[in-house]
Amino acid sequence: xxDGSSSGLGRMKDFCGLRVFAVSLLTIxxxxxxxxVYSSALAEVKGEGEGVLLSQSPESTREATGxxxxxxxxxxxxxxxxxGIEALEQAATAAVEVASSTxxxxxxxxxxxxxxxxxxxxxxSVDGGPCRNRSYGDYPSGLKCPPSYCCSKTHxxxxxxxxxxxNKWALCNGLLYYGDSSHGGCSCDSYGNKCPESSSCKQxxxxxxxxxxxxxxxxxxxxxxCVEDLCRSSPCHPGTCMLVDGQVQCTCPEHYEVxxxxxxxxxxxxxxxxxxxxxxNTSTKACYHEGPGRYSCECNLGYxxxxxxxxxxxxxxxxxxxxxxxxxxxxxxxxCVDTSQGVICTCFTGHSLVKETAQYRCARDDPCLNxxxxxxxxxxxxxxxxxxxxxxxxxGYTVATGETGQYCAKDEEGTNYVLxxxxxxxxxxxxxxxxxxxxxxxxxxxxxxxxM
Numbered sequence: 001x002x003d004g005s006s007s008g009l010g011r012m013k014d015f016c017g018l019r020v021f022a023v024s025l026l027t028i029x030x031x032x033x034x035x036x037v038y039s040s041a042l043a044e045v046k047g048e049g050e051g052v053l054l055s056q057s058p059e060s061t062r063e064a065t066g067x068x069x070x071x072x073x074x075x076x077x078x079x080x081x082x083x084g085i086e087a088l089e090q091a092a093t094a095a096v097e098v099a100s101s102t103x104x105x106x107x108x109x110x111x112x113x114x115x116x117x118x119x120x121x122x123x124x125s126v127d128g129g130p131c132r133n134r135s136y137g138d139y140p141s142g143l144k145c146p147p148s149y150c151c152s153k154t155h156x157x158x159x160x161x162x163x164x165x166x167n168k169w170a171l172c173n174g175l176l177y178y179g180d181s182s183h184g185g186c187s188c189d190s191y192g193n194k195c196p197e198s199s200s201c202k203q204x205x206x207x208x209x210x211x212x213x214x215x216x217x218x219x220x221x222x223x224x225x226c227v228e229d230l231c232r233s234s235p236c237h238p239g240t241c242m243l244v245d246g247q248v249q250c251t252c253p254e255h256y257e258v259x260x261x262x263x264x265x266x267x268x269x270x271x272x273x274x275x276x277x278x279x280x281n282t283s284t285k286a287c288y289h290e291g292p293g294r295y296s297c298e299c300n301l302g303y304x305x306x307x308x309x310x311x312x313x314x315x316x317x318x319x320x321x322x323x324x325x326x327x328x329x330x331x332x333x334x335x336c337v338d339t340s341q342g343v344i345c346t347c348f349t350g351h352s353l354v355k356e357t358a359q360y361r362c363a364r365d366d367p368c369l370n371x372x373x374x375x376x377x378x379x380x381x382x383x384x385x386x387x388x389x390x391x392x393x394x395x396g397y398t399v400a401t402g403e404t405g406q407y408c409a410k411d412e413e414g415t416n417y418v419l420x421x422x423x424x425x426x427x428x429x430x431x432x433x434x435x436x437x438x439x440x441x442x443x444x445x446x447x448x449x450x451x452m
Contacts, residue, residue, distance in 0.1 A: 254293070322338050334347055374407055
């Protein structure tokens with residue numbers, strides 16, 4: 001019995017210890033839940049409302065919210081008021097989840113109802129910061145503050161230090177306007193005269209709307225007023241335009257330069273031929289500007305357009321031939337040698353290195369240059385062929401071949417033919433006359449012998 005009682009007592013102590021641990025855990029969990037829910041509700045009261053002050057104290061609100069969340073969780077998990085250890089752990093975990101959910105599910109107002117882009121003078125700032133200028137991508141034109149900007153109540157963002165505008169005006173200093181928007185109270189009838197020159201008053205009679213000054217078309221805010229938007233006509237094209245102290249300031253792209261000789265500034269294309277990139281008059285006939293960063297070279301005879309260290313220029317064409325491309329030609333070439341300065345051509349006898357169509361080559365010497373056919377009295381002309389020359393002779397001369405080639409020689413055989421032909425012709429003429437006489441005589445004799 002004693003042992004049994006001791007054993008039962010031990011089990012009771014263990015159970016009591018376990019109950020104490022569970023209650024402690026539940027107490028810690030509930031306390032954490034209350035703190036979390038209280039912080040969330042306090043944040044909602046301070047920052048995210050619609051401009052309506054809450055009458056209920058933050059403490060009572062957060063306590064009620066935490067108790068309700070915990071009670072609801074306990075009932076949904078355990079179904080009774082005396083849960084076991086496992087049920088208590090589940091309830092504590094669920095209570096923390098509900099508290100976290102309650103903390104993040106605020107209904108506070110963070111942004112104005114209208115999020116579209118407009119030309120209002122300082123209609124919105126970004127995250128409670130100062131108004132942005134033209135360079136801010138969300139606004140196509142500058143959003144600025146006029147003096148004594150109209151604002152009945154400026155709603156501050158959550159976590160931002162600031163107060164309601166008690167005098168219904170937000171303080172503006174240059175670009176600084178530390179509200180997110182204004183709403184209620186203001187109207188164009190009562191405050192429209194506050195808008196600067198070249199602007200008009202705009203009013204939105206809706207929740208989170210307000211009264212704003214909008215620069216007229218062709219104008220842009222410069223911090224305190226609306227000035228003419230000189231960048232509207234894109235004078236810096238293809239560069240970018242900014243207004244600095246009311247003046248155009250251009251930023252030009254590559255191959256363009258700022259032209260300060262015009263009002264306003266412009267971007268003009270740099271003349272690629274202005275520094276004679278092709279070379280001097282010896283090598284270059286002309287340089288042509290063809291567009292941004294582009295030009296071409298027209299070179300003199302004997303020069304070609306090449307790139308040297310990435311720069312286009314005219315250079316001696318002989319410096320850019322190699323023997324594999326037959327720069328010396330295909331006829332009469334004795335030798336072609338590549339060197340660092342170009343190629344060296346050596347021609348056979350009877351050929352010379354000449355420059356034709358901006359290219360050197362071995363060319364055959366003119367065979368008719370020294371009148372090999374003879375003088376003008378003997379030779380009509382000398383005609384060069386691909387391999388030699390041909391002679392055409394005058395009357396009494398004929399083409400003959402000597403050791404150096406053709407020439408026109410006196411035609412001796414032609415003279416004998418004329419003599420022999422003359423003698424032969426005379427003999428034939430005499431024979432013809434004799435035959436005619438003989439035949440005639442015979443006819444006369446025959447006539448006498450015929451009887452009557």
